[in-house]
Amino acid sequence: MQFQHPELLYALFLLLIPIFIHLFQLRRFKQVDFTNVAFLKKVTIQTRKSSQLKKWITLLLRLLALACIIIAFAQPFTATKTALNTEKETVLYLDNSYSMQAKGSNGPLLNRSLQDLYNVQLPSEKISWFTNDVTRKNTSLEDFKSELLSVSPSQGQLALSEVLLKANQLFSNAEASDKRLILISDFQQNEAFPEIPDEVTVNAVQLQPVNTNNITIDTAYIASKNGNNMQLKVAVSGSGDVPASVPVSLYKGKTLLAKTAVDLSSEKKNTTVFDIETSGNLKGKLELTDPNLAYDNSLFFSINAPKKIKVLSINEVNSGFLQRLFGQEEFAYTQQTQSNLNYNEIPNQDFIVINGLKDIPASLAVALQSFSKQGGSVLVIPSEKANLSDYNNLLATLGMGRFTEKVSAEKQITQIVFDHPLYENVFEKRVVNFQYPTVNSYYQTNTNATDVLRYEDGNPFIFQKNNTYFLSAPINLENSNFQNSPLIVPTFYNMAQQSLAVPHLYYTIGQQNKFDIAVQLMEDEILKIKDSSSTFIPLQQTKANKVTVTTIEEPATAGTFEIVKDADFIASISYNYNRSESNLQYMDIENWEGANSSASISALFDTIMEANNINSFWKWFVIFALLFLLLELLVLKFFK
Structure with a gap:
């Protein structure tokens, strides 16, 4: 037991005063003699004892009444250490990811948790709280409960380490305060449990669905293309107890184009193919029916009229290999010689290849620098008889270092930078044993640019800065067999493809997505992205003959959108939710060291309120004081 005013207990020493008065009172009994002395003595003794x-x-x-009054004024109470801490901070994390749409015993997990939070009694007058897409600091309980009604599912999901980091930003720096973090989530399996800071108390409620069955459309991609006909391959997967097959429908807008069944009986993952005839823009949607999670039952995609990538090669040596690479229907390939080069054509290109020029005049270097600054991509293949002064001038102009000398020695190209964007999704695994291409002579390079391919000694064979690529050796057949190497196709092909990053079939919401729109904008003109209900202006960079668009936070909903300039339609773009929420596998929070788990939201808050209760006893001592005074009156009146 503790006392709010313990200094008042010193008043208990006052109880000694009536004791001293009682022990040392000087009043004496008087003797009275009567006839019957023996009888009178007996009466006197009995009277004295009873008195x-x-x-x-x-x-x-x-004494008991007075002691109870003193103790009552000292205000005795009992409480836990947490309850005694006058400064308490509560931060609440509510997981509103799409996996929380799974159905629990009382309905969807997110809806049930919102209702329970609205009904519980919170432990403090202010609370900081956040979801995957909303953060509020020190809000009143009224504002908290009113904003709860507007919480909706979000495509993002914070990892537990990110939750702890964000909660730490919402806590104050006061070391004496009691910091409590409440987590309400299904704790979908995405990482190991992080370590909990010593100064934070973590309470967790794990919401569990009644079943973990789910079918999802994982992805779609163009498997092959022939003229206006293409094959769209769709991957479908199932987890838990799923049916043997599921129908998948293909829509163009609201019109049903085709429907097929996907077999899930064996590996619970399969693909199906749709044959599509496209002669223009296609706003498509794939759809299946699944009663559990609904967000991953649809996948939007869009196919725009193809835009040819303009490739220009400026040659002084044989360019047959470039013709074979870029003479495909997705490229508009032209070639010129240095002697009859039309400089007016340079700004209209997407990708320019300098192929084996001995000299690079200053006018060409300036034109290439301007072209690169406007967003164009350049590939420079040096000549065996290159004028190092001209090449170093171009390298310096582009900020890519310099060639120091020519070395006549055979060297193998053995190192592939697999993480480079040029080789994304090119290799199934990191190949270390392959038929290495070689060069018979090369230029020693001093550069701080990014390597793409390296020689056996680690020096760069292809290096890149921004959108410009340089080779450090000629690749004509007399000097190298690189033209016959399998590496040349993905390397040069992807250089050209990335010079005009046309929109993909679809993009994922919540990630940084970047693509190019082949359109020329006048001053003060901008591109907008819109659907039937909303419009937003994306981050965009205007270049000579294209606009580079970047989207990050918007759009927030899946669907197919239109890219417009004023009221003119330019292209279609589709966005879908991340499929990571579709895997209904969960962690066991009992294994999270240092975390306190509760069976339900109401049980958690009842426990917190009980831990924060202060049991005061001063009323009981007042009652006992009155009771002792009443007993005293009864004793004085009726005790004989």
């Missing part, structure tokens, strides 16, 4: 007993009882009751 002393009555006084002791009266004294005891008065």
Whole structure:
């Protein structure tokens, strides 16, 4: 037991005063002689004994009453250490990811948790709380409960380490305060449990669905293309107890184009193919029916009229290999010689290849620098008889270092930078044993640019800065067999493809997505992205003959959108939710060291309120004081 005013307990020493008065009172009994002396002596003794007993009882009751009054003024109470801490901070994390749409015993997990939070009694007058897409600091309980009604599912999901980091930003720096973090989530399996800071108390409620069955459309991609006909391959997967097959429908807008069944009986993952005839823009949607999670039952995609990538090669040596690479229907390939080069054509290109020029005049270097600054991509293949002064001037102009000398020695190209964007999704695994291409002579390079391919000694064979690529050796057949190497196709092909990053079939919401729109904008003109209900202006960079568009936070909903300039339609773009929420596998929070788990939201808050309760006893001591005073009156009146 503790006391709010313990200094008042010193008043208990005052109880000694009536004790001293009682023990040292000087009043004496007077002797009275009567005839029958023996009888009178007996009466006197009995009267004296009964009088002393009555006084002791009266004294005891008065002392107890006075002691109870003193203790009542000292205000005794019992409480836990948490309850005694006057400064308490509560931060609440509510997981509103799409996996929380799974159905629990009382309906969807997110809806049930919102209702329970609205009904519980919160432990403090202010609370900081956040979801995967909303953060509020020190809000009143009224504002908290009113904003709960507007919480909706979000495509993002914070990892537990990110939750702890964000909660730490919402806590104050006060070391003496009691910091409590409440997590309400299904704890979908995405990482190991992080370590909990010593100064934070973590309470967790794990919401569990009644079943973990789910079917999802994982992805779609163009498997092959022939003229206006293409094959769209769709991957479908199932987890848990799923049916043997599921129908998948293909829509163009609201029109049903085709429907097929996907077999899930064996590996619970399969693909199906749709044959599509496209002669223009296609706003498509794939759809299946699944009663559990609904967000991953649809996948939007869009196919725009193809835009040819303009490739220009400026040659002084044989360019047959470039013709074979870029003479495909997705490229508009032209070639010129240095002697009859039309400089007016350079700004209209997407990708320019300098192929084996001995000299690079200053006018060409300036034109290439301007072209690169406007967003164009350049590939420079040096000549065996290159004028190092001209090449170093171009390298310096582009900020890519310099060639120091020519070395006539054979060297193998053995190192592929697999993480480079040029080789994304090119290799199934990191190949270390392959038929290495070689060069018979090369230029020693001093550069701080990014390597794409390296020689066996680690020096760069292809290096890149921004959108410009340089080779450090000629690749004509007399000097190298690189033209016959399998590496040349993905390397040069992807250089050209990335010079005009046309929109993909679809993009994923919540990630940084970047693509190019082949359109020329006048001053003050901008591109907008819109659907039937909303419009937003994306981050965009205007270049000579294209606009580079970047989207990050918007759009927030899946669907197919239109890219427009004023009221003119330019292209279609589709966005879908991340499929990571579709795997209904969960962690066991009992294994999270340092976390306190509760069976339900209401049980958690009842426990917190009980831990924060202060049990005060001063009323009981007032009642006991009145009771002792009443007993004293009864003793004085009825005790004989």
